[in-house]
Amino acid sequence: MPITLIRFFQHVTSWCMLFSNMLYWAFLSPFHGKKMRVNDLFRQMTLIGVRSISIVFLVMFFMGLVLAMQSAETLQKVGGLAMVGGLVAVAVMREIGPMLTAIVLAGRCGAAITAELGTMRVAEELDAMETMGLNPVHFLIVPRVLAMVIMAPCLTILGVFMAMFGGWLISVFCLDQDAFLYWRKAFELLALKDVYSGMIKSVVFATLVSNIACYFGFIVDGGAEGVGRSTTQSVVTSIVMIIASDCVLTAFFYFI
């Protein structure tokens, strides 16, 4: 078996162990008297969620503009220009919103988490934590994972509205459509399934991104160079996993 494949399976096994450990500390340990670190959770929610709003808004706004212009070209040919609002709404709610938000979080917050934990590993801070009898998973991973899982759907919803606003600007000012028709068609076409499938995707992506970021931070080896290498691996792996899991989830929602 090639050594790369062996390493891959070693990474997968270690990641699964860390993930199960995280699940224990997040959901079972509070029943055994180990309190959730609420202050850390809120601090991470601010860092991950609140401070990502501007970048998510910007990216989703441009995506809304692009989607509206791209769809208008085709819809104009079949006389369905009024459907631009609906198309933008469904596309961003089901697919583009959760995925782009997750990619932004992977690049902005996932990389920061890996670099922070990796630097702590290199500076022996994680070892110090263990020797003090404090569990690094409880202290460091759980607040980051929960913060991202809570904030990603919120950012996705905000981002979806921003993309729809971008589409509305194109629809009203470039395509001469009625301002209210755009929103009416958007909410007419948007089904409940689109909303919950988008939210489920968002939660799954956030779980993957945060756990991958923490894992690559924990396994840093080899000083500053190792931190850089792990950060790159974390972002690349996160983006690949977002797209791969999106494929699986889309198939799942398509067939149910």
Place this chain on the structure above:
Amino acid sequence: MDASPQTSAETQPKSGPIGPDDVIVAEDVVKIYDGRRVLDGVNFRVKRGEILVIMGGSGCGKSTLLRQLIGLQQPEQGRIWIDGSEITRLTEEEFINVRRRFGVLFQSGALFNSMTVGDNVALPIREHYPNQPEMTVDIMVKMKLSLVGMTQFSHLKPAEISGGMKKRAALARALALDPKLLFCDEPTAGLDPTRVTEFDELTLKLCKDLGVTAVVVTHDMTSAFRIGTRMILLNKGKVWAVGTPAEIRAHPDPGVKRFINGDPESEVRQDADSYLQDILGES
């Protein structure tokens, strides 16, 4: 070092049951990395009140030995007792109770950069005694920081203080839970000679005043002979020599003498030609 290491059995008898004064007992400790025996059957005991210095050249296994003692790694073979508990057989949960009884000072200090010096010292107290009122924690933190002369720097973050101050703050954190056992990994690395002397005197004073037993890993000979009440010299993963500072100085092995005097193992090559002759095997 040209002298072949003695086996650990020659330098120290097998531990067997723990004696009443034994704080640490290591028995036949073996650690293997990538098929290489980094620790090869290490045996030693640390008595209550001692300052044991573990010395050795780079890569001899002294930091690895320390990591086994503080439970960051598990040895492949052998047993380790700390304060009567066999840590090599404990579960993670059980080991937490043992960890409360010792403090560790890491080479880099390992202070948490996101917290102030005061919060760093308060962290183990807050986590292990969550019901303590905040005022009590503050008083305890001030006491610990005053032991190392850092009270006025409590509000600063680690990035805002010097290397020597970081070491002192880390020492205060290591002593936060009033441990009876202190492990130090290269405590004087990166400090200037004046700071090294100050830090050694501080270590000696605290160990004496607080009745702490200490295990110090270092390759700073001056520091080692200043603070050590007993010494272990490691070479190639084995205990090479063990004894009091006077016994180590008088050790008959020429390799041990060379190591403690800091003499080079072989003559320094004078020119590039002789170096090339060496590596090409030419006469």
